[in-house]
Amino acid sequence: MAFSSARFSQIVRFGGSRSVLARSLLVSGFLIAVLTSIQANDARAQTETPTPTPAVEPTLDPSGLDFSTAKLYTADNDIFELQVPGGWTENVIVNRPDFFVAVISYGDSPAVPPGFVSISIGSPNNIFRTTDGSTITLPEEALKSLIASQTKATPRPGAPVITWGDVTAAKLGKLDAFTVTASVGPYAQSPHDTRLRAWAATLSDGLVAEVSAQAYSSIYEQAQPTLNKMIDSLVLNGQNLALPTPTAAP
Numbered sequence: 001m002a003f004s005s006a007r008f009s010q011i012v013r014f015g016g017s018r019s020v021l022a023r024s025l026l027v028s029g030f031l032i033a034v035l036t037s038i039q040a041n042d043a044r045a046q047t048e049t050p051t052p053t054p055a056v057e058p059t060l061d062p063s064g065l066d067f068s069t070a071k072l073y074t075a076d077n078d079i080f081e082l083q084v085p086g087g088w089t090e091n092v093i094v095n096r097p098d099f100f101v102a103v104i105s106y107g108d109s110p111a112v113p114p115g116f117v118s119i120s121i122g123s124p125n126n127i128f129r130t131t132d133g134s135t136i137t138l139p140e141e142a143l144k145s146l147i148a149s150q151t152k153a154t155p156r157p158g159a160p161v162i163t164w165g166d167v168t169a170a171k172l173g174k175l176d177a178f179t180v181t182a183s184v185g186p187y188a189q190s191p192h193d194t195r196l197r198a199w200a201a202t203l204s205d206g207l208v209a210e211v212s213a214q215a216y217s218s219i220y221e222q223a224q225p226t227l228n229k230m231i232d233s234l235v236l237n238g239q240n241l242a243l244p245t246p247t248a249a250p
Contacts, residue, residue, distance in 0.1 A: 060087070060106070060107045060114060060219070061086065061087030061106075061107075062087075063085060063086035063087045064085050064086060064087030064088055064106045064107070064115070064226075065085070065106075065219070065222055065223055065226050066085060066086075066226070067083070067085055067225070067226045067229045067230070069085045069086040069087075070083040070084055070085045070086075070229075070230070070233075071083070071084060071086075072084075073090055073104070075092065075100075075102060076092065076095065077237075077240040077241075078237050078240055079100055079121065079236075079237055079238075079240050079241060080102070080119055080121070080234065080235060080236050080237060081233075081234070081235040081237075082104065082117070082119075082230060082233055082234050082235075083229070083230060083233035084104055084230065085226060085230075087106060087107075088104050088105065088106050089104070089105050089106075090102065090103075090104050091103050091104075091105070097241065097242040098122055098123055098126060098241070098242075099120075099121075099122035099123070099126045100119075100120070100121045100122060100241055101118065101119070101120045101121075102118070102119045103116055103117070103118045103119075104116060104117045104118075104119075104230075106215075106223075112190050112192070112194070114192075114215060114216045114219060115213075115214065115215035115216070115219065115223050115227070116213075116214060117211070117212070117213045117227065117230055117231070118210075118211065118212050119209070119211050119234075119236075120209065120210045120211070121203065121207060121208075121209045121236060121238050121241055122207060122208070122241070123206065123207060123208070124136065124137045124142075124206075124208050127142075127200075127208050127209070127210050128142040128145075128200075128208060128210075130145055130149070137208075138202075139177060139178045139200030139201050139202055139208060140167055140178040140200070142200050142208075142210075143167045143178055143179075143180050143198065143200050144167050146180075147164045147167070147180065150162060150164075151164070158187055159187055160184045160185045160186065160187040161184075161185040162182055162183070162184050162185070163182060163183045164180060164181070164182050165180055165181035165182065166180070167179070167180045168180075170199060171232075172199040172201045172209070172211055172231065172234065172236075173231070173232065173233070173234040173235055173236065174235075175201045175202075175203075175209075175236065176201065176202075177199045177200060177201035178199065178200050178201070179197060179198065179199045179200075180197070180198055181195070181196065181197045181198075182195070182196050182197075182198070183195050183217070184196065184214075192216045192217070192218070193216065193217035193218075194214050194215065194216055194217060194220075195214065195215065195217050195220045196212055196213065196214030196215075197212065197213055197214070197227075198210065198211070198212040199211045199212070199231070201236075203236060203238035203239075204238060204239055205238060205239055207238040207241065209236050209238065211231065211234065213227040213228075213230065213231055215227065
């Protein structure tokens with residue numbers, strides 16, 4: 001079963017009261033799918049003691065970790081281009097004139113795929129909005145605000161323990177960007193430790209982007225070179241965001 005749009009929509013709905021993380025970078029793929037789908041499940045987290053589920057390693061397509069199998073994936077309207085290895089599934093989750101989210105996933109899991117790359121493009125108001133409703137325009141400050149807000153949040157039963165690295169300058173494809181790494185412990189709905197890296201960058205026309213790459217810790221060392229090459233190949237064309245999506249002829 002692929003990581004479908006319907007599944008991602010379910011994850012988004014878990015954030016009805018939107019946890020601190022989800023609102024720090026408003027619908028960033030990794031924040032919702034990896035971190036906040038569990039933290040935002042407030043009612044259950046407060047009333048139940050989660051029962052740990054034994055970690056079962058999924059069966060994975062080896063070609064998905066072999067970058068030599070990669071082929072160019074081009075999103076609608078060429079909003080972004082990315083080299084994607086075999087065994088990965090592409091899903092466009094949100095495609096609006098002011099906001100775009102896509103998730104490219106590897107493997108399958110009832111909660112979070114063993115690996116995925118998420119790409120979010122939009123206005124700072126959509127991508128970098130903080131918990132108090134204000135908007136941050138600078139990528140470096142957006143990542144720092146994310147870390148600060150999560151660190152100050154009251155831990156909830158069943159929520160993962162997240163250890164953040166430092167925010168540093170980096171490249172996102174050929175763009176100047178800022179990046180941060182994190183280790184995410186197991187949580188109620190997923191017994192797997194995960195490791196991730198997120199980037200934030202400014203695009204043209206006042207738009208910004210947030211991109212993340214993550215994998216289960218058990219495969220991260222093997223997956224990291226492929227994830228890095230995927231990110232290096234990324235081309236973001238924010239200027240195409242507002243173009244109408246082509247429709248098939250009747």
